[in-house]
Amino acid sequence: xxxxxxxxxxxxxxxxxxxxxxxxxxxxxxxxxxxxxxxxxxxxxxxxxxxxxxxxxxxxxxxxxxxxxxxxxxxxxxxxxxxxxxxxxxxxxxxxxxxxxxxxxxxxxxxxxxxxxxxxxxxxxxxxxxxxxxxxxxxxxxxxxxxxxxxxxxxxxxxxxxxxxxxxxxxxxxxxxxxxxxxxxxxxxxxxxxxxxxxxxxxxxxxxxxxxxxxxxxxxxxxxxxxxxxxxxxxxxxxxxxxxxxxxxxxxxxxxxxxxxxxxxxxxxxxxxxxxxxxxxxxxxxxxxxxxxxxxxxxxxxxxxxxxxxxxxxxxxxxxxxxxxxxxx
Amino acid sequence: xxxxxxxxxxxxxxxxxxxxxxxxxxxxxxxxxxxxxxxxxxxxxxxxxxxxxxxxxxxxxxxxxxxxxxxxxxxxxxxxxxxxxxxxxxxxxxxxxxxxxxxxxxxxxxxxxxxxxxxxxxxxx
Numbered sequence: 378x379x380x381x382x383x384x385x386x387x388x389x390x391x392x393x394x395x396x397x398x399x400x401x402x403x404x405x406x407x408x409x410x411x412x413x414x415x416x417x418x419x420x421x422x423x424x425x426x427x428x429x430x431x432x433x434x435x436x437x438x439x440x441x442x443x444x445x446x447x448x449x450x451x452x453x454x455x456x457x458x459x460x461x462x463x464x465x466x467x468x469x470x471x472x473x474x475x476x477x478x479x480x481x482x483x484x485x486x487x488x489x490x491x492x493x494x495x496x497x498x499x500x501x502x503x504x505x506x507x508x509x510x511x512x513x514x515x516x517x518x519x520x521x522x523x524x525x526x527x528x529x530x531x532x533x534x535x536x537x538x539x540x541x542x543x544x545x546x547x548x549x550x551x552x553x554x555x556x557x558x559x560x561x562x563x564x565x566x567x568x569x570x571x572x573x574x575x576x577x578x579x580x581x582x583x584x585x586x587x588x589x590x591x592x593x594x595x596x597x598x599x600x601x602x603x604x605x606x607x608x609x610x611x612x613x614x615x616x617x618x619x620x621x622x623x624x625x626x627x628x629x630x631x632x633x634x635x636x637x638x639x640x641x642x643x644x645x646x647x648x649x650x651x652x653x654x655x656x657x658x659x660x661x662x663x664x665x666x667x668x669x670x671x672x673x674x675x676x677x678x679x680x681x682x683x684x685x686x687x688x689x690x691x692x693x694x695x696x697x698x699x700x701x702x703x704x705x706x
Numbered sequence: 707x708x709x710x711x712x713x714x715x716x717x718x719x720x721x722x723x724x725x726x727x728x729x730x731x732x733x734x735x736x737x738x739x740x741x742x743x744x745x746x747x748x749x750x751x752x753x754x755x756x757x758x759x760x761x762x763x764x765x766x767x768x769x770x771x772x773x774x775x776x777x778x779x780x781x782x783x784x785x786x787x788x789x790x791x792x793x794x795x796x797x798x799x800x801x802x803x804x805x806x807x808x809x810x811x812x813x814x815x816x817x818x819x820x821x822x823x824x825x826x827x828x829x830x831x
Contacts (some may be wrong), residue, residue, distance in 0.1 A: 549786035552805055555796070558789060619821045680742050687749060690812040694822045697809055701802045703826070
């Protein structure tokens with residue numbers, strides 16, 4: 378059924394395409410789906426990805442930019458020199474596939490443990506942190522006037538949202554309270570410069586090959602705000618996957634990340650980056666608690682979600698290491 | 707009083723059976739889900755072994771810190787409120803140490819292989 382609908386859709390914008398094959402659902406939550414498929418064409422098949430919200434699942438969570446905005450952002454990033462999949466088609470009502478878009482499928486790896494340990498990435502690893510800095514500089518350089526409508530975020534708004542989410546769980550966590558106080562006391566105020574912020578720039582949303590970063594994915598949490606947020610989020614310990622002495626994704630140093638960013642003509646405020654790293658650590662902790670809530674309330678009764686709930690204590694030890702480090706460790 | 711074997715022994719036996727006899731037979735996404743399920747059973751085994759002592763120690767520390775008696779859940783709620791109001795902070799004698807001990811006790815159950823935890827225990831990692 379999916380292949381038929383996709384085949385009809387593809388035929389309407391890709392001359393010579395005779396159908397699609399190998400349609401397989403990759404992942405996604407209740408409101409968004411990702412499908413992999415190949416467009417069949419006499420000159421050679423084309424690898425493609427569909428990202429969509431099915432019909433009847435229109436209501437996006439308050440944080441999401443929306444799939445139409447994601448398609449525009451991916452194209453803008455591509456034009457700004459960010460490694461990005463080409464957007465092939467934005468869904469229309471007559472496609473009867475819901476809302477979303479079709480993009481070229483980029484081959485490569487997103488699984489952190491493979492990227493951090495497999496021999497085929499050994500040459501790429503030492504270069505990745507600097508490359509991520511260069512890529513973030515390009516993202517932050519996108520002309521604001523070109524952007525679709527996005528949420529405007531500040532540290533104060535982010536703190537308020539995290540606090541609201543945390544309080545809604547009604548489960549006291551003294552370390553989270555400490556982090557909320559710390560963040561409020563040190564809020565550096567609105568950034569002088571407001572840019573496009575990717576919002577979820579980390580392992581899982583980066584396709585890596587032996588040659589380095591091949592694509593930046595998932596603009597769902599994109600917004601405008603303090604560019605240092607993206608630099609802090611990519612340094613959160615939860616994305617180091619055991620390589621805790623390499624703050625950038627478990628493969629590189631802050632200095633390399635910052636050097637790549639500044640080489641592209643932008644400036645780093647390392648104090649703000651640290652602030653956003655603390656915010657990001659708390660944010661992931663609150664998200665883990667949210668998973669546990671969804672485990673309890675959703676009919677799927679997923680053990681995975683339940684166990685992610687038990688990862689919130691990882692962010693508590695990381696917050697203590699940041700805010701109240703013990704001597705001699 | 708319930709008879710033997712204990713819940714700890716039963717859960718460990720089930721987890722070992724799934725790990726040693728079933729996991730090698732399963733592939734694909736179900737293999738991943740089975741690993742998660744085994745991890746969950748291992749977590750429960752650790753909690754059953756460690757919870758009583760760590761809860762008692764946490765309750766004793768909280769009573770001392772807050773100057774009041776009560777059930778652990780209630781004391782934790784009071785601590786959270788006092789930190790939120792700024793009545794207690796990292797300058798408060800004993801607070802940092804309490805949060806560290808409590809968090810380390812959680813990690814011992816939740817994720818004893820988490821690298822930050824191993825580092826704090828002095829195991830390298």
